[in-house]
Amino acid sequence: MARLLAKMWHILGSGAIGSIWASKLNSLNLDITLIFRDEERLGSFATTGNLVSVRSDQGLDQFQCLATTANKLTTPIQNLLVATKAFDAVSAITTLSNWLTAESTIVVMINGYGVQQELQTKFPHLIFTFASTTDGGYKTGEFETVWAGQGKTLVGSIKGTAKTPKEWEALPQIEATEDIDLILWRKLAINCCINPLTVKYNCRNGELLDIPGAMAEMSIIASEFEAISNATQKHLFDTPLLDQAKLVARTTQGNISSMLQDIRAGRRTEIRQITGALCDLAEQSGLAVPHNQSLLKLIIDLETNG
Numbered sequence: 001m002a003r004l005l006a007k008m009w010h011i012l013g014s015g016a017i018g019s020i021w022a023s024k025l026n027s028l029n030l031d032i033t034l035i036f037r038d039e040e041r042l043g044s045f046a047t048t049g050n051l052v053s054v055r056s057d058q059g060l061d062q063f064q065c066l067a068t069t070a071n072k073l074t075t076p077i078q079n080l081l082v083a084t085k086a087f088d089a090v091s092a093i094t095t096l097s098n099w100l101t102a103e104s105t106i107v108v109m110i111n112g113y114g115v116q117q118e119l120q121t122k123f124p125h126l127i128f129t130f131a132s133t134t135d136g137g138y139k140t141g142e143f144e145t146v147w148a149g150q151g152k153t154l155v156g157s158i159k160g161t162a163k164t165p166k167e168w169e170a171l172p173q174i175e176a177t178e179d180i181d182l183i184l185w186r187k188l189a190i191n192c193c194i195n196p197l198t199v200k201y202n203c204r205n206g207e208l209l210d211i212p213g214a215m216a217e218m219s220i221i222a223s224e225f226e227a228i229s230n231a232t233q234k235h236l237f238d239t240p241l242l243d244q245a246k247l248v249a250r251t252t253q254g255n256i257s258s259m260l261q262d263i264r265a266g267r268r269t270e271i272r273q274i275t276g277a278l279c280d281l282a283e284q285s286g287l288a289v290p291h292n293q294s295l296l297k298l299i300i301d302l303e304t305n306g
């Protein structure tokens with residue numbers, strides 16, 4: 001009976017974060033429909049029997065989900081989790097825009113800084129909730145994920161109208177924040193300090209701490225970031241950014257950063273939405289961030305030329 005009344009959540013993006021969150025929402029007995037980008041992915045999901053697998057230190061969670069593509073939708077979407085790559089979010093939401101209304105609950109859980117504001121501007125009639133998570137994971141197959149680190153998720157709205165979905169409140173490690181903009185900015189700062197360097201030095205997050213050259217670069221990245229933060233009057237942390245970044249590198253020492261995972265898999269990275277976002281803001285403030293600029297260029301070159 002309870003299942004009949006269960007709320008339906010659609011999930012856009014079936015990477016590691018989308019799959020981990022499918023598992024979390026499934027644990028709340030919510031009905032889940034994955035929205036795939038094309039028929040090919042939909043067909044390949046069907047061959048698994050619509051099974052999503054998420055392995056964590058709690059064991060293997062395997063569950064069935066409904067699945068569709070945007071052009072097969074026939075009714076408005078009530079609840080949507082957007083867990084795409086940052087560079088895909090605007091176009092993915094555009095394909096669903098006929099089925100999203102001011103009544104839809106839309107939670108956007110993406111990396112980077114800037115796309116969130118772009119969504120708000122592009123779809124002024126929609127109410128977005130933004131989330132920043134430190135959950136860590138990686139894919140071991142098309143629909144198989146390892147949930148490597150149980151993180152914390154902060155949820156809030158930039159316009160002040162959205163709320164944490166009521167049913168999510170039953171999940172552990174979830175918190176509402178009054179200032180999600182600041183949380184996203186802080187996450188950007190950490191990602192600028194760690195992600196491109198893990199690609200440059202081809203190493204796990206924690207290994208950066210033992211490479212003097214990487215630490216020297218991290219210190220420059222952090223001071224350039226702090227200069228932009230001061231110029232844009234955003235309060236970063238109570239302690240220096242470099243210390244915070246070192247702390248995150250230590251606490252996630254075994255992780256292969258999302259950017260290095262993308263490079264190793266030959267995928268496009270989120271460098272434009274991470275370091276690129278900082279470089280854009282620097283330009284608007286009339287300030288230079290040469291070291292971050294050079295890393296932006298390096299990663300774009302690696303994406304293109306391998």
Ligand code: KPL
Pocket residue numbers: 136190191194195205248252255256257258259
């Ligand atoms: O967010 C991350 C990422 O890999 O994108 C960090 C914090 C670097 C953890 O791996």
